Amino acid sequence: MGSKEGFIGIDLGGTSIKIGVISNEGQLINHVEVPTRTQDGYQAIISDIITNSKNLIEQVNLTMENIKGMGLGLPGMLDIEEGIVTFAPNLSWRNVPVKSLLEGKLRIPIKLDNDANVAVLGEAWVGAGKGYKHIVMSTIGTGIGSGIIINGEILHGKNGMAAELGHIPISEEGAQCGCGSNDCLETISSATGIIRRGKEIVQAGKSSILTKEYADKVEQITAKSIIDAAKLGDKEALQVVNNAGKLLGRGLAIVANLFDPEIIIIGGGVSHAGEIIFKPIKDEFNRKGLNNIVESVEIVPAILGNQAGMIGAAKLFN
């Protein structure tokens, strides 16, 4: 670490805590991933963050005095000003004063933001969005997360609830969404949506690779297995993947017509499927977006993978 100073960036998820030391230039110097001990309460998680952060900076011959701040990206609803996690179901947290807990122990500035927001900040800093000021990022995983940057600033909205691309009501299937509504984009285009549709193929006994492979173990079907079947030309699987891409493309056309971004970044597991998902996304995007917008915006894959959260969390200090 050339400049002998930097930031700690933390991606705190329901499964693991990723802790990184980030340089002033957004390079990930050193990092560690530990399981999230949700069952032991927030105290255990805060304690794990402190211990592992201290170890990590020691490993690169830094001390806490060299660290200009610690940023955290978390899944859930936050009071960003006060640094409180008001509700994070994945962590079983309610009203946890993360900022004051960590500042009290570490004596460095602490900032929080939503996990999707820090991911787009990371990509904007040193990833696929570098050099752009109007960025939409959508992460296709279990759900559909998204973060939006306008004029270089994260869009938060009144309650910090902005950018809920996954909950655009867009399907006509009537599938129930976790949010309580139905027909949300993520009921179709997330990994969960793709798996749901894949299971229906198997359960209906349709002629498909999936039916052959998963007839007696439908619960084990994954988004990857469905995408792989589609890549082999399996008609049923292809239809599921095409539809997931198509509705995501339509959702992105809506977002583009509303935000007029420079670039749209697609991340998350499903985005690794490549052209089989990007083609239907782009086709529908081009059909449904306004001409002037479609012509001026690029749709690109994310490039920081699961480092985006750590790096972007550090960027909360710029």
Add this chain to the structure above:
Amino acid sequence: MGSKEGFIGIDLGGTSIKIGVISNEGQLINHVEVPTRTQDGYQAIISDIITNSKNLIEQVNLTMENIKGMGLGLPGMLDIEEGIVTFAPNLSWRNVPVKSLLEGKLRIPIKLDNDANVAVLGEAWVGAGKGYKHIVMSTIGTGIGSGIIINGEILHGKNGMAAELGHIPISEEGAQCGCGSNDCLETISSATGIIRRGKEIVQAGKSSILTKEYADKVEQITAKSIIDAAKLGDKEALQVVNNAGKLLGRGLAIVANLFDPEIIIIGGGVSHAGEIIFKPIKDEFNRKGLNNIVESVEIVPAILGNQAGMIGAAKLFN
């Protein structure tokens, strides 16, 4: 005009030019409306703006020295920085350097923005959005215009094309939109969309007040006549109005899920229909918006009417 100074705010439309003198507090002191002489070229329009503005300020015993700036709201694509109207089909303008033309003659600062953007600025200043910082406004007229304010700032996007709520692809009817796409919200929920559906009722000879009244003059059908028939309980007309409201409500749910605004303002001719349009809007909005957002946002009618553009154009200077 108490303070002996103020602004000129201009709402330049394809039919008329509305010119107002606006106080520092956003009050419309004096105003005039003249026809837009599009057929005579941009020079005629610029000249009419200059002449009428001078007359107007004289009438309130002011001189150009008392005017801190002139703001204009226009329909079309703009280069806001340079003050150039790049393309305005309603005015038959291409690359008209409005800012330099007017500054050269009037020697006061000139600013331009999109008509929908100045309308929301006006409502935010002294109208239905007063006191709010996160505002969505949708104007239901011939098309659906919209303007969005985030943290007190107008959302422009990369090309100044942001906030195209009317072009959310949302219907499944396949109706062609002026933008070249189909299924755009404004094919259903604008006055034009309502009229199109009303004509279909008459042309299909369905049992309806509209068929009786417009059988031999279907071209004369208006959105108001359809809304009036709906208010009398006409089943066919009611379905058209309900559907227009429902899809607008769904569009607003999408916008709310993406922007998390404090308030949504509905303006334009159709909004004067009252509960018959607001009820289906709100019902669908509540069904499709995220709970936390639906609970925290208000949907209200605009209150400045056709003064919003003049007032908001003056607000470009704050």
